[in-house]
Amino acid sequence: MNQPSARDIPYIQDTIAARATAQGKAGIGIVRVSGPLVTDIVRQVINQVPRPRQATLCDFLGADRLAIDRGIVLYFPGPNSFTGEDLIEFQGHGGPVVLDLLLRRMVELGARVARPGEFSQRAFLNDKLDLTQAEALADLINSSSEQAARGAMRSLQGDFSQLIDTLLAEVIELRVFVEATIDFPDEDLDPLEDERLDKKLGIIEARIQEILRQAGQGALLAEGASVVLAGKPNAGKSSLMNRLTGQDTSIITDIPGTTRDLVDEQVHLGGIPLRITDTAGIRDSHNEIEAEGVRRAVTAVASADLVIVVIDATLDAAIRTTQLAELMRDACASVPPLIALNKVDLIDQPLSLVQGAFAAAICLSCKTGYGLDGLQETMLGLLGISTGPESNFTARTRHLVALHQAASAVAASRAAGKARELVAEELRACQKALSEITGAFGVDDLLGEIFSNFCIGK
Numbered sequence: 001m002n003q004p005s006a007r008d009i010p011y012i013q014d015t016i017a018a019r020a021t022a023q024g025k026a027g028i029g030i031v032r033v034s035g036p037l038v039t040d041i042v043r044q045v046i047n048q049v050p051r052p053r054q055a056t057l058c059d060f061l062g063a064d065r066l067a068i069d070r071g072i073v074l075y076f077p078g079p080n081s082f083t084g085e086d087l088i089e090f091q092g093h094g095g096p097v098v099l100d101l102l103l104r105r106m107v108e109l110g111a112r113v114a115r116p117g118e119f120s121q122r123a124f125l126n127d128k129l130d131l132t133q134a135e136a137l138a139d140l141i142n143s144s145s146e147q148a149a150r151g152a153m154r155s156l157q158g159d160f161s162q163l164i165d166t167l168l169a170e171v172i173e174l175r176v177f178v179e180a181t182i183d184f185p186d187e188d189l190d191p192l193e194d195e196r197l198d199k200k201l202g203i204i205e206a207r208i209q210e211i212l213r214q215a216g217q218g219a220l221l222a223e224g225a226s227v228v229l230a231g232k233p234n235a236g237k238s239s240l241m242n243r244l245t246g247q248d249t250s251i252i253t254d255i256p257g258t259t260r261d262l263v264d265e266q267v268h269l270g271g272i273p274l275r276i277t278d279t280a281g282i283r284d285s286h287n288e289i290e291a292e293g294v295r296r297a298v299t300a301v302a303s304a305d306l307v308i309v310v311i312d313a314t315l316d317a318a319i320r321t322t323q324l325a326e327l328m329r330d331a332c333a334s335v336p337p338l339i340a341l342n343k344v345d346l347i348d349q350p351l352s353l354v355q356g357a358f359a360a361a362i363c364l365s366c367k368t369g370y371g372l373d374g375l376q377e378t379m380l381g382l383l384g385i386s387t388g389p390e391s392n393f394t395a396r397t398r399h400l401v402a403l404h405q406a407a408s409a410v411a412a413s414r415a416a417g418k419a420r421e422l423v424a425e426e427l428r429a430c431q432k433a434l435s436e437i438t439g440a441f442g443v444d445d446l447l448g449e450i451f452s453n454f455c456i457g458k
């Protein structure tokens, strides 16, 4: 029942080189080279092959035998290197010209400039990392909060992969049993009782759901979520934007139609990176610029993870109801929004909260700050962010999709009952979905997409 592995795909074993440190000036800059030409290259550049895994101070020589720079080389012979191939790092001074000269020297000596993520891709293909770990590496580099960095580190250490591998082993074991009862019905195999089979499937189903819950948190940690502020002109969207970002992000005036473009800012809530977008007040406008702003607002709402509809609480109840109905029709068709009834500092009577097809309604005042804590708590709840002490690993939307596929395959195999062929077929689908997460098989078409989002030199 072994599946072909993505790692079985042959890859061109040429030698790749790239700057491993960021662009710009810095104390140290690193050029990394990996592949079969590494020893030849290093012999040309420093007149020797340095001792493995030891810092060697030397001149880096150009074709004219003059020193381009003086620094440290670190040589990692394959397979004991990051990529699994012969790999060398030239640690020189971090000036853009010096590093460019050094990189050009590598190319002169037969290396090719690496594509983004190509070092990690080789590490994956040489079995140094599985796919979730490779993705965690990119997440670690890109993490925008301490929680996200810690979560990425846990994934990199294999916490997430281990959960998937354990589950996968159970699915495979069950599949072997089920297939055996189909293929050899007459043999003296202990056939699984239907009840026992269903119980085992139930346990697997529950485990997938639990991993889904954790991975959902993990995906939020790594990828964050988008929150869009929408509403009628002058409701206080920009005021809420500035409250949430704690900065003077958007322009606020008492003139309806102040915000035209989308205004974006990243904030952290419960350690999760949130992209908050302030939008133009939605109304029919003959002004071409404002009308374009309204179109952009509606588009932004459509792709948001959470929409906060800001309503001016000082308006008549009837007007508020009409506005809300219009906004729900025009802008919030897909996700049930969170309603923020703003400017409650201006009203003396408690508001009766409107009922409707929205997720929650909160009274607040952007002027005094009243209700903001409650709003943020509700935002966390609606986005599915748990703020408990539970430690988590990072994950990706790709993993959630695969886990959902695995869950529905198990549900289908339970539903198949006595039809063992169907049970087996669905278990095969479940195994395939889970294997795609760690890259055990069937991901070759995904590889380019995953690794192209890495930075060069990683």
Ligand SMILES: Nc1nc2c(ncn2[C@@H]2O[C@H](COP(=O)(O)OP(=O)(O)OP(=O)(O)O)[C@@H](O)[C@H]2O)c(=O)[nH]1
Pocket: 231, 232, 233, 234, 235, 236, 237, 238, 239, 240, 251, 252, 253, 254, 255, 256, 257, 258, 259, 260, 279, 280, 281, 282, 342, 343, 344, 345, 346, 364, 365, 366, 367, 368
């Ligand atoms: N008293 C009071 N005034 C507020 C509150 N929130 C916003 N305002 C005022 O309402 C007016 C409109 O605020 P904005 O934040 O610009 O409203 P907006 O929804 O972004 O408006 P547009 O960009 O024009 O669509 C400004 O004069 C704000 O000072 C509040 O909670 N209380």
Ligand SMILES: [Mg+2]
Pocket: 237, 238, 239, 250, 251, 252, 258, 259, 278, 279, 281
């Ligand atoms: Mg505004």
